Amino acid sequence: MKSRYQYRIYPTPGQQTELAKLFGCCRVVWNDALALIKAIPQGEKWPSNAQLQRRVITQAKQDPARNWLSGVSVVALQQSVINLGTALKNFFESRSRKRKGSRVGFPRFKKKLNRQSARFTQRGFAIKGEKVYLACLGARSLASFADAGSHRKIGKLKTKWSRPLPSEPSSVTVLKDCAGRYFLSFVVEVEPVTVEPKNQGVGVDLGLETLATLSTGEKVKARDTRTLDRKIRKGKRKLARAIKGSRRRESLRNAIARIEARQRDIRKDTNQKLASRLVRENSVVVLEDLNVAGMVKNRCLARAISRAGWRDIRIMCEAKATLIQDREVRVISRWEPTSQVCSCCGYRWGKLDLSVRSVLCLNCGAEQDRDVNASVNIMAAGLADLNGQALSIVRPQSGAVACLSTHQESM
Incomplete structure (x- = not known):
């Protein structure tokens, strides 16, 4: 290949x-x-x-x-x-x-x-x-x-x-x-190499502040580039005031391009390392088919979602899976209720506000972290689809969920 x-x-x-x-x-x-x-x-x-x-x-x-x-x-x-x-x-x-x-x-x-x-x-x-x-x-x-x-x-x-x-x-x-x-x-x-996997599979829930939450409970934080983002926005305001065709405008344009290139390199390096580790350590990597085009219509999160590189992570995982033998990347449907179902008992409690980060299931009494629970459900849905089965979901009843802790988080 x-x-x-x-x-x-x-x-x-x-x-x-x-x-x-x-x-x-x-x-x-x-x-x-x-x-x-x-x-x-x-x-x-x-x-x-x-x-x-x-x-x-x-x-x-x-x-x-x-x-x-x-x-x-x-x-x-x-x-x-x-x-x-x-x-x-x-x-x-x-x-x-x-x-x-x-x-x-x-x-x-x-x-x-x-x-x-x-x-x-x-x-x-x-x-x-x-x-x-x-x-x-x-x-x-x-x-x-x-x-x-x-x-x-x-x-x-x-x-x-x-x-x-x-x-x-x-x-x-x-x-x-x-x-x-x-x-x-x-x-x-290049020829595919053989690497012994550590795990059978892993589910990955992608986010903004926490770039990836794995079904093992591990959370991968995104690199903080807010300082570079502020410099870019400040530089573009200066660029808008500069005279077109002037040397000062060309100098500002080059300076902004260098900062943007540095920001892209940081994101690409983080995503490459994450994709390499996921594919190397797991025989099956399960991701969610995110509707990024619809998410960026949210003007409050559009910039952060565009720069997170969720699609790049998926492309990198799929490309790296072809370079290692016995590796597979599965993508589940975007309509799977991964954040609405308890990963312990399969009880579906319905939609939750983004500010809810921890949930107590009153059906089985398990305390669930929102992102970890979603990643476990993503892995279960991917592996169930792999075996030709369906993910079992128990329908909700009133009062089947209680919010333990809430704090404002972008995603």
């Missing part, structure tokens, strides 16, 4: 200039090809990838307004058109319900200030030891630009090898984020 390995790179000022040219050319080729597709009248057949490449690359190089496209590798330009074709295919498959998951929108034009990328296949890059070379003028083979002069390639990129590559990469993508950082993302083939 294929996996991505990403590494930070530190290009020199000259290499940054060459990469800026490369990103700009790939962006122009994408936008030109998308404009041609949008200009086609409804009912007429769209051009193929080969036809688009001939019009926006080969013929465009002969135009004085686009002759600077010859200054970068044709491999990256061709991949830009291929990526557009893939985006269009995903859009139509999502529209016809052939593609699972959320709906995919129609491709949009790329902007200069957004994240920039350029993709190279095996004939556009080479790795020799710890040195990574990228083609600049479209060399015909790896040896032709790895051994040629500096005018034939971007040159050796200083790469922070945080871990070795498991196999020979089939492609590499050069990335530049909004904070001005550069990365190399390699696509490699």
Whole structure:
């Protein structure tokens, strides 16, 4: 199976200039090809990838307004058109319900200030030891630009090898984020490993202050990024008052982007470590299908829910489960009453206010923590569905629940 390995790179000022040219050319080729597709009248057949490449690359190089496209590798330009074709295919498959998951929108034009990328296949890059070379003028083979002069390639990129590559990469993508950082993302083939699980399964209830509550009773706290959040909001107020096109506005934009990147990295690191531990230690990980799109309509919690990364945790768990043998990630229905049922006796007491954090079941006398009780019910629902059974629920009666303690909590 294929996996991505990403590494930070530190290009020199000259290499940054060459990469800026490369990103700009790939962006122009994408936008030109998308404009041609949008200009086609409804009912007429769209051009193929080969036809688009001939019009926006080969013929465009002969135009004085686009002759600077010859200054970068044709491999990256061709991949830009291929990526557009893939985006269009995903859009139509999502529209016809052939593609699972959320709906995919129609491709949009790329902007200069957004994240920039350029993709190279095996004939556009080479790795020799710890040195990574990228083609600049479209060399015909790896040896032709790895051994040629500096005018034939971007040159050796200083790469922070945080871990070795498991196999020979089939492609590499050069990335530049909004904070001005550069990365190399390699696509490699990996083989699943065998790790002995500690537990049969675990249920996970996701939240905000407590990022994850496990059915074992463990609670994983979310990293506190409120200080960074205040800095971002303060910086954006300053940015709104700055004059457009001024150096001060550009400096503020870069500063805000760096703080936002740091906040994303903290959240991603926490979610990655949590997903890795859940998949490594448990043979079955049971999650809840949360209606995040509906939750963000709550204007009081929209920002916190959007930045919690609940969907990312699910995607990470599903991806990591494919890398370890005998691992499975199950997602139960969002309509399961996990917070309305006693995990000890199955008595259903109904909906509770978010401020209620601890419950005393008057049917069996068990004192339940709201989040732990929900995680146990999530695991029971996932394992019951796995065995083809149904979760037994006893219908409620009046006075079957008593609130022990309440305190205001966001989720």
